[in-house]
Amino acid sequence: MEKQLKIRVANTQYDIIKLVAKEIMGWELNDDPSSDDWDICWQDYAVTIDQFNNLKPLQKINHFPGMFALARKNKLALNLQQMKIFFENEYNFFPNTWLLPRDLYDLKNKGKNKTLIVKPEASSQGKGIFLTKSIEGLPEKCVVQEYISDPFLIENLKFDLRIYVLVLGCDPLRIYIYEEGLVRFATEEYIDPLNSIDKVCMHLTNYAINKNNPKFITGNGDEGHKRSISWLFGYLDDVGHNTEKLWNDIKDIVIKTLISAHPYLSYIYRLSHPHDISNSMCFELLGFDILVDSSLKPWLLEVNHTPSFKTDTPIDELVKRMVILDTFNLIGKPPNDNERNALLLHTKTMLKSLSFNEMKKWRKTEENRSQKLREKIEQEIEGGYQKIFPNDIGDYEKFIMGARRAWSKNHSSLKKSEKIVEEEKKPIKKKISFPKLKKAFFEPPKIKPIKLREMTPKPSVMTISFYKPAPKYSQASFYSIPKKKRAFSGNFVKPKMVEYEGEMAREESKGYMRMKIISYYL
Numbered sequence: 001m002e003k004q005l006k007i008r009v010a011n012t013q014y015d016i017i018k019l020v021a022k023e024i025m026g027w028e029l030n031d032d033p034s035s036d037d038w039d040i041c042w043q044d045y046a047v048t049i050d051q052f053n054n055l056k057p058l059q060k061i062n063h064f065p066g067m068f069a070l071a072r073k074n075k076l077a078l079n080l081q082q083m084k085i086f087f088e089n090e091y092n093f094f095p096n097t098w099l100l101p102r103d104l105y106d107l108k109n110k111g112k113n114k115t116l117i118v119k120p121e122a123s124s125q126g127k128g129i130f131l132t133k134s135i136e137g138l139p140e141k142c143v144v145q146e147y148i149s150d151p152f153l154i155e156n157l158k159f160d161l162r163i164y165v166l167v168l169g170c171d172p173l174r175i176y177i178y179e180e181g182l183v184r185f186a187t188e189e190y191i192d193p194l195n196s197i198d199k200v201c202m203h204l205t206n207y208a209i210n211k212n213n214p215k216f217i218t219g220n221g222d223e224g225h226k227r228s229i230s231w232l233f234g235y236l237d238d239v240g241h242n243t244e245k246l247w248n249d250i251k252d253i254v255i256k257t258l259i260s261a262h263p264y265l266s267y268i269y270r271l272s273h274p275h276d277i278s279n280s281m282c283f284e285l286l287g288f289d290i291l292v293d294s295s296l297k298p299w300l301l302e303v304n305h306t307p308s309f310k311t312d313t314p315i316d317e318l319v320k321r322m323v324i325l326d327t328f329n330l331i332g333k334p335p336n337d338n339e340r341n342a343l344l345l346h347t348k349t350m351l352k353s354l355s356f357n358e359m360k361k362w363r364k365t366e367e368n369r370s371q372k373l374r375e376k377i378e379q380e381i382e383g384g385y386q387k388i389f390p391n392d393i394g395d396y397e398k399f400i401m402g403a404r405r406a407w408s409k410n411h412s413s414l415k416k417s418e419k420i421v422e423e424e425k426k427p428i429k430k431k432i433s434f435p436k437l438k439k440a441f442f443e444p445p446k447i448k449p450i451k452l453r454e455m456t457p458k459p460s461v462m463t464i465s466f467y468k469p470a471p472k473y474s475q476a477s478f479y480s481i482p483k484k485k486r487a488f489s490g491n492f493v494k495p496k497m498v499e500y501e502g503e504m505a506r507e508e509s510k511g512y513m514r515m516k517i518i519s520y521y522l
Contacts, residue, residue: 004028008035011043014309016317020324027328040331044306046071047282053272055281060331063305064170064282066268069261071305073143074099074121079260080300082410086402091260093253094300096146100138107144108135115147115193117203124304126206131197147203148299149193152292154235156189160205160301161229163288164323165254166330166385169279171266175258175389176330176382177251178323181229182315187213205291211312221315228315241296250290250298251388257288257300258389259399263407285327326383 007021010033021027021042030038040060047063055061069075077097084091098107112135120128121143131147138144151158164178187210188202196202201213210216210225217224222231233243273281287307291299309324311317389396 005040006030006038008032008038008041008043010035011045013044016309016311016320017042017324020321020328024325025328046305049268049272052282055273057276058278058281060280061282062284064167064265064269064284065272066261066265067284067305068122069264070257070286070303072122073119073302076257076303077143079406080257082406083256083260083399083402086405087399090399091256093249093256093298095148098144100142100144101140103144111135111144111146115149115197117145117147119143119145124306126200126204126209129204129206130200131193131203133194133197147193148291148293150294151190152294152296153190154185154232157225158186158190158203158205159183159292161232161250161288161290161292161298162307163229163250163254163290164307165258165286165288166327167258167284167286168330170262170269170282171279173258173262173389174279175255175387176385177254177388178326179229179384179386180319180322182319183227183229183232184210185225185227186210187215187225207308218313219315221318224313226313226315228319236296246292246296246298250288253290253298253300254288255389255396256399257303259396259403260406261403262400263404267407280332283327283331285323322384326381326385329381329383330385 005025005027006029007027008030009018009021010031012018018029022029027040036054036056038059040062042062046068047061047065049065052061052065069079077094077099080091080094081097096110098104098111100107114133116132116135118130118132118138119142120139121141123129132138160183162182162184164181166176166178168174168176184205184207186202186205188199190202193203201210201215204210207226219226221228233247236243236246269276269282284305285307287304289301289304291301293299309320311320
C-alpha cells in the first residue's frame with residue numbers, strides 16, 4: 001500500500017493550503033508545530049538556519065534560508081544595485097533607489113524635484129508607504145525610490161501584476177513561472193502626483209489598501225479591481241500591443257533578480273547540507289510585483305517570499321487554488337521510509353569508502369542522475385507552470401559570474417570569518433591557559449608598511465615573525481607587483497616554552513616561520 005504523505009500546516013493561516021493538500025492531493029495534515037513526523041512543511045514565515053539544519057533527509061520545506069536577500073526591500077535594492085555596476089544596461093528594470101541613511105548625500109543631489117516613494121525596509125501590504133517631493137523629514141532608515149509617474153492605464157486606473165514564481169532548487173537554480181496571475185487595480189482614477197501626492201488609493205495598487213475604499217468592486221476576474229493576467233493579455237492583444245515581448249521581458253526580470261541573490265542562497269544551503277545531492281530540500285513560491293509603464297516596459301517593484309493566499313474574491317479562489325495545486329504536484333512525491341533508509345545507507349557508504357577525487361566524481365554523477373530524473377517528472381506535471389531557468393533561450397552565464405564577483409567582493413569578510421571558525425574546529429595539539437595567550441599565538445603582529453619615499457637607495461631590511469604553522473619547506477621567495485620588488489626568505493623555529501602571567505603553555509607540534517623582508521627599487 002502506498003504511503004500517505006504528511007504535510008505540516010500548523011504554522012499557516014491560509015485555509016486554501018489545507019484544503020488543496022487534504023481534499024485534492026489526499027495528504028494527511030499535521031497540526032502539531034513541534035512534530036517532526038512530516039514529509040512537507042508549509043509555513044507563513046521564513047525558515048531559520050537551525051530549523052533548516054534539523055531537517056531530515058528528503059523532507060521539504062517551503063522556504064530557502066537567506067531568501068530575505070530578495071524579500072527585504074533594502075536587501076533586494078542592494079543586490080540589484082551591485083549587479084547594475086557590472087551590467088548597467090541589462091539591470092535597468094528597477095527604479096532609481098536610495099537606501100537611507102547610506103545614500104542620503106546622493107539622494108540630496110539626484111532626488112531633487114522628483115516624486116519619490118518611501119518604503120520601510122521590511123513591510124508588506126503597503127504599510128508605511130507614502131509619496132513625497134521633499135527630502136526633508138524622511139525616516140532615518142528606509143528605502144526611497146523614484147516614483148514611476150507614467151504608468152500604463154486601463155479605464156484611467158493604475159495597476160500592477162502579481163506574478164507567481166516557483167523556485168525548486170538553488171544550487172543550481174531551478175525556476176518556474178506560473179502563466180496565470182493577478183492584476184490589481186487602484187480604486188481612484190489616476191492624475192499626475194504633483195496634484196495628488198496624498199491619494200494612496202490612486203498611486204498604490206496594494207489590495208490591502210484599496211479593498212477598504214467604498215469604490216472597490218470585487219468582480220469575477222474580467223471586471224472589477226482585481227482581474228486575471230489572461231484577461232489583461234487578451235485586452236492588450238485586442239488593442240495591438242505585443243504581449244509576447246512583455247511576457248518574455250517579465251521572465252527575464254525574474255531570472256536576473258534571482259541570479260542576483262544566487263551566490264548567497266547556494267552558500268547558505270550548502271553550509272547547512274553539504275551532502276545533499278537532490279537539490280530539493282527547499283522550494284519557494286514567490287510573489288513578484290511588476291508595474292507596466294506607458295511604453296509597456298515592466299518594472300520590478302518588490303519580491304514577496306510569503307505572498308498572501310487569502311481568497312476574498314472569486315478570482316483569488318480560482319488563481320490561487322490552481323497555483324497551489326500545481327505547486328504540490330511539482331514538488332514531487334518524497335520516497336517512503338524504505339527508500340529513504342536505503343538512500344541514506346548508500347550515501348554514507350560512498351562517503352566513507354571513496355577517496356576525495358572518487359567522491360567528487362561520484363557526487364557529480366549522482367547529481368546529474370537526480371536532475372535528469374526530476375526534469376523528466378516535472379515535464380509530465382508542469383500544469384500551469386513553465387520552466388524558465390535553466391533553458392536554452394538566453395545566455396545568463398555572464399550574470400551568474402557577475403553575481404559571484406559581487407558576492408566575493410562584498411562578503412569576503414564573512415567568508416574569512418567562516419574560514420576562521422572552521423579552522424578553530426580542527427583539533428590542534430596545544431595547551432593554552434588564557435584566551436589572551438591564544439590571541440598572542442595566532443594573531444599576526446601589526447607592522448607599519450615601508451613607504452617608497454622613505455626608503456634609501458640601498459635595500460631596507462626588517463625581520464618579522466609570522467605566527468602561523470610552519471610549512472614543510474625551509475625556504476620561500478615571493479615577487480610582488482612591478483613597481484617594487486620584495487624578496488622573502490627565512491627559516492623556521494620551534495618555540496620551547498611560552499610564559500604568560502605566571503602560567504605556562506607548550507606548543508607541542510606547531511612551528512613558526514620567521515621571514516626576512518628585503519624591499520628596494522627596481
